[in-house]
């Protein structure tokens with residue numbers, strides 16, 4: 183690929199929602215990363231996927247975890263999206279969240295969340311594709327946070 187900037191620009195023309203994918207490790211440390219690569223895959227069995235960059239500081243945690251959460255953000259959660267797009271320690275400080283029975287941190291007041299058991303991991307270019315089997319989910323009627331052309335948007 184000659185011109186990465188142009189390629190990224192082309193990909194940014196695909197409007198998406200915004201998620202924060204979360205997990206914890208054996209010590210109970212929590213990890214979260216903003217991701218718009220989320221997609222549904224299969225209804226039976228219920229499978230979804232997202233992609234994580236190989237350069238992510240949280241890569242090993244997401245490759246090793248048996249369970250993770252997909253938090254779909256509302257139009258009011260731009261701040262959360264910005265927070266989890268940063269490389270920071272104690273990233274959950276100041277975040278409104280609860281921990282479920284699998285020790286997955288789940289953001290409160292999201293548009294939806296899906297609890298996943300890691301189903302498959304595929305190495306793919308500079309990312310890994312992580313496929314999860316959905317074991318529980320919940321949704322609300324709030325408005326979604328959208329990402330398009332490199333910036334946050336809301337439904338007009």
Ligand SMILES: Cc1cc2nc3c(=O)[nH]c(=O)nc-3n(C[C@H](O)[C@H](O)[C@H](O)COP(=O)(O)O)c2cc1C
Nearest residue numbers: 216217218219233234235238239240266267268269
């Ligand atoms: C709207 C948006 C969507 C993103 N989607 C992804 C994604 O799907 N996969 C990914 O690895 N990084 C994605 N990122 C970048 C990560 O959020 C960011 O690089 C990461 O949180 C940096 O911290 P880390 O290195 O500690 O993981 C996205 C960022 C934004 C703002």
